[in-house]
Amino acid sequence: MSKPAPPPAPRPQLVPPASTRKQPHPPPVHPFDLAHGTETGGLIPAAMLATGHPSDKHVTAYYGVAPSILRSLIDLWLDRTAPPFAIDRYTFLDIGAGKGRAMLVAAESPFHEIVGIELNPDLARIADRNLRIASSRTLPSPSLLSPMRLLVGDALTLDLPETPVLAFLFHPFEAPLLRRLLRRIETGFAARPRHLDLLYVNAEHAPVLDRHPAFRELWKGPVPMSTEDHVADLQEISGQMEYGSTGDEYCAIYRYVGRSTGAS
Secondary structure (H helix, E strand, C coil), X not given: CCCCCCCCCCCCCCCCCHHHCCCCCCCCCCHHHHHHCCCCCCEECHHHHCCCCHHHHHECCEECCCHHHHHHHHHHHHHHCCCCCCHHHCEEEEECCCCCHHHHHHCCCCCCEEEEEECCHHHHHXXXXXXXXXXXXXXXXXXXXXXXXXXXXXXXXXXXXXXXXXXXXXCCECHHHHHHHHHHHHHHHHHCCCCEEEEEECCCCHHHHHCCXXXXXXXXXXXXXXXXXXXXXXXXXXXXXCXXXXXXXXXXXXXXXXXXXXXX
16 A cells, blocks of 8 residues: 655745735824824724723713814804803813813813713723823913813712803713713702703704703704814724714703703
8 A cells, every 4th residue: 555645845934024014004093182192082882891880881982072073062052052151150061071082172261170070990091191191281272271170980970060060971871871960960959059051962862851841952953073073083983884974963052941840
C-alpha cells in the first residue's frame, strides 16, 4: 500500500508593512469639542448605560444636543415666551446631563447658575472633567458666563432650586419617568410655589405635557441646526442604522402654571 501524500506546505502569508496597512478611522470629533478641548460626542445606546437603578429600563441613549439647537431654543424662550424674570435670576437645570454639553452651551448665557444632574456615574465623571477643562481654559468667544455644578443621582428625587428654573430635557427618558418628573415638580411647588419653564428637545413625549393641566405650551416646532452641527451629526451616527438626522429637532417650551387636580 502506498503512503498517503504529505499535506501541502502552507502558503506564506504576505503581510503589508505597517505603514501601508489600512487603519481604523478614529471617531469623529464634534466641532464644539475641538473648540473647547472637551469630549462630549458619541452615541451610546441605552443598553450600555445601565447602572442597576430601577429607572434603567426607561432611559434613552446618550447623544449630545446640537449646540446651535440649544442656543436657538434659549433665544426662542427669551423672545417668544415673555419670561417673568430676567435671565440672571434663572437656574438652568439640565436633567440627564450626560457628558455636560448642554451645560456648557447654556453657560454661554448669563444664567444665575447651571446645574446638571446625571444618573450614570461614568457619564458624570466625563461631564465633570469637561466642566473643569472648559472652566480652566481661556475659551474662544463666547465665554462662559454662568457658574456650573454637577450632581450625580436621580433627577426624580432632586430638590428643585429655590430660584426660578429653566429646566432642560433632551429626551433623557421615556414617558413613565417623564410623568414621575412632572409629579415631582408639582409636589415640590405645592409647599413653596416657584416659577419653572421647560425646554424639551426631541420632544417625543410632548403629548404627556400637552395633556397635563399644570403645564401650558408656550411654543412648539422644529428648530434647525447649523450646517456645521448637521455635518457633525451625520458623521457621528454614520456607523449605525437606528438613528438618522434631518438637520433639525422637534422642540417644545412649556410653563408650569399651577398644581393640577390630577396627573396625566
